[in-house]
Amino acid sequence: MGVLLAGAMVNLPLAPPFLSGLTQEVLVERPPQKGWVLYRVQPGDTLASIANRYGVDLRAILWSSGLSSDRLQVGQEIKIPLTAYEERPPRIPPGVVIHKVRPGETLALLADRYGVSLLDLVSANPGLESLDRLMEGSPLYVPKGQKGLLVELAKGQTLVDLAARFGLSPLEVVRANGVKDPLAIKPGDLVLLPGIQAKTTYQRLLAKQEEERRARLEALRRQEEERRLAQARLRREAQMRAQARPPQVQKPVVRRVSYQEGGMRWPLSGFRITTYFGQRGAFQRFHTGVDLAAPYGTPVYAARGGQVEVAGWSGLGYGLHVILDHGGGVETLYAHLSRIAVRPGAWVEAGEVIGYVGSTGWATGPHLHFEVRVEGSPRNPLAYLP
CATH class of the missing domain: 3.10.350.10 (LysM domain)
Structure with missing residues (x-):
């Protein structure tokens, strides 16, 4: 010894002189x-x-x-x-069980399952970083008996020191941890401090949870806004392509279409046609609709039931305008309005007021520019009107 x-x-005996020149192995006891x-x-x-x-x-x-x-x-x-003694696993106080976290589990779900409060779970696991994001397979300590703060005894620290730090009596801590001798608790063992709650840690985790919730909502809002802007951009591009497409040559004879085939009602009452559909002159743009002159503020009606696709300002000369989608590739456009009475996405019936006559955009006086489009191509509106 x-x-x-x-x-x-460590003192080991020296080899005898007669073995100094030998090369065989010599076993030395531990x-x-x-x-x-x-x-x-x-x-x-x-x-x-x-x-x-x-x-x-x-x-x-x-x-x-x-x-x-x-x-x-x-x-x-x-x-x-x-x-020398064999290493033993860290001691866990009686009444504390270890739960291995499974995919999708949150602290609220586990608190409800084990019948304890969120604060109790946080106090038993003061190193938690989130209330919602738990690492799969990580251990979670659940206090099913005595509730309190669960801490690891540090090296050089005694149970008596730990009790004094939190204002508890050593006897109270010894009883809560199911030991008779305070020296039986070794560094690395878990110690339950009865009645102590990790309120500051809990409040910090709650604040972090709310911050993460707001961040998720903001991300969803941005995605929805980007989706809406992308849809509006696609509609504008489709509209520009339709207007840039060479108009089809119309026959002088107007073919009347029955309502079942797409017939419509007049979008105004008390008007006069000032410009017809078609070529207006050698150096003038092809007119893609009909112009209906009427007093400023005259109500404009939906020529047919459908969904409001566009309701707003146009940078292409239409000013305030509305586009209705009637299904089957059929659309109607109402331009130069003084005021719009519908919103995008709304459904309207034939004869419902959608706006009022004005002279916004490229217009010299109050009138309604009315268009009918089929698959994006302008058609003569008189073929669809009674």
Whole structure:
């Protein structure tokens, strides 16, 4: 049995002289896993703190050093027995169970399942980073008995020190952890501090949860706004392509279409036609609709039931205008309005007011520019009107 002074010293027997030139292997037995450390007492030392520091039983130091009491004097030399022992897993207080987190589980779901509060779970797991995002397979401590703060005993710390730090009596902590001897708790063991709650950590996690919720809502709002803008851009591009497409040559004879084939009603009452569909002159643009002159503010009606596709300002000369989608590739356009009475996405019936006559956009006086489009191509509106 050896003595360790200021570190470990292992004494091995020297090989006999007659073996010095041989090359065979020599088996040396493992040194005994037992010995002493000679320790000189420092100011502030207690027998309990020294025993906890070296991980030995206080009574073993008393016996090895021949002491009759735990009173120590500064400079006194004592023997601390060191005995090898098998490592044991960290101790968990009675009433605390370990739950392995499964995919999709949240703290609220587990609190409801085990019948404990969110604050109780946070207090038993003060290292949590989120209430909603738990790492799959990670251990979660659930206090099914005594509730309190669950902490790991640090190296060089005793259960008595820990109790004093939180204003608890050592006896109360010993009972909550199901031990008789405070020295039975080793560094790395989990200690339950009864009645102590991690309220600050809980409030921080709640604030983080709300922040994450708002971030998700903002991301959804941005996605919806981008989708809406993309749809509007596609509609504008389709409209520009339709207007840039060469108009079809119309026969001088207008073919009347029955209502079943797409017939419509006049969008105004009390008007006169000032410009017809077709070519207006050698140097003038092809007129893609009919112009119906009427007093400023005259109600404009839907020529046929459908859904409002566009209701707003046009940069292509239409000014305030409305486009209705009647299905089957048929659309109607009402331009130069003074005011719009419908919103995009709304459904309207034939004869419902959708706006009022004006002169916005490229217009020299109050009138309604009315168009009929089939698959994006302008058609003569008179073929669809009674």
